[in-house]
Each structure stands twice: as structure tokens, then as C-alpha cells.
Amino acid sequence: MAEQGSGGNVIAAICNIFFPGLGQLVQGRIIPALIFAIIVFGGYALWFLVIPAIIAGVAHLWAIIDAAKYTSYRSRYER
Template structure:
């Protein structure tokens, strides 16, 4: 069974990363990447909240989008 791009596992990981940055990487077993994306999601949240002082800091969503793409294109080495 294929575990590369477009597999069901990668689609689920991408959807999970769209909600919480790094969650998809964690589901794929990539703990360091998961911590990286979660850290930058929190930094993006904090920076955009400090700049805009709004309840909808868009930095979290931008990082989530890139984390989603990163999880979707993952192909494990064999």
C-alpha cells in the first residue's frame, strides 16, 4: 500500500495540521517537526495578536496552512 503523497494517511495528517499546526506531523510520527510547527504557530498567533490586538490573529492560520502542505507532501524514506 502506498504511503506517499495523496495517501489517506497524508490527507488526514494535512487536515489535522490545518486545525492545529504540527498535529499532522505528530500523527505521522515526526515529533520534532510537530514541535517546530506548533512553536511557530504560537509565535505567529502572538505576533499578529500584538500587532492587531484583535481576537482573530491570522498568524496562526498562515502557519496552519503551511503546516498542512508540509504534512500533505510527506513521503517516508524507505
Template sequence: MSSTGQGSAGNVLAALCSFFIPGLGQLLQGRWILAAFQFVLAALLWLILLGWIIHLWSIVDAAMFRPR
């Protein structure tokens, strides 16, 4: 997915996707490694009730992403 910059419709969609599944927004933006890292880390941390930290990071990161 191509986006024009921070606040673009693509970033808003990516942030919404990450709201439901951490890393999904990064996956839509083509950032495979970060998406996998955030998904696995959130899954592990939800076991000790700290997954919301990674969940929020994933949402904010997707919303603030600026392609190079």
C-alpha cells in the same frame, strides 16, 4: 502512522489534523521535532497575526510528506 506516499489517506488525515492544530499532522506522521517547531512557531506568530503562514506550511507539509 504509516502512509504509502503523497496523496495517501494517511497524508490527507495528517493535513486535516494540521488544519486544526499546526504540527498535529506531523506528530501523527512521527515527525516529533518538526511538529513541536511548527506548533510553537505558529503560536508565537499568531500573537502578531502571522500564524496563518505557519498554519498553511504545516498543512501543505503534512499533505506532501513521503516517508523514506
């Protein structure tokens, strides 16, 4: 991915709206994608306990923002 706010980051953020972790996967970040997906789906599965559902909602929002604001290590130092 290029810069923060690039078209790729916007697509990744939109992917995260529908499937948490997919945006990170689109960006090539496998470990964060798995972590976000497990936390969000696990929390949503335990919706009847209320607190895990709230944590999952926060993690879902965090995944969207993380995908939108991502800048790769390489692009930070190539300028």
C-alpha cells in the same frame, strides 16, 4: 505513511487545520511538529504586532501542505 496523497496524508493535513503540528505528529515526525506548533502558536499569541501573525498564518499553511505532501525516506527508495 505510504505515498504522497495517501489517506494518511489527508488525515494528517486535516489534523493540521485544527491544531498546527498535529499532522506531523500523526506521521511520527516529532521535531517538525514541535517547530510548527511553536511558530504558529507564538505568532498567533502576538497577533497585536501584526507581522508575527502573518508569519504564523504562513507557517500554518506551510504545515498543512507539508503534511499533505510528505513521503517517508523509506518509501522513496523501496520502489
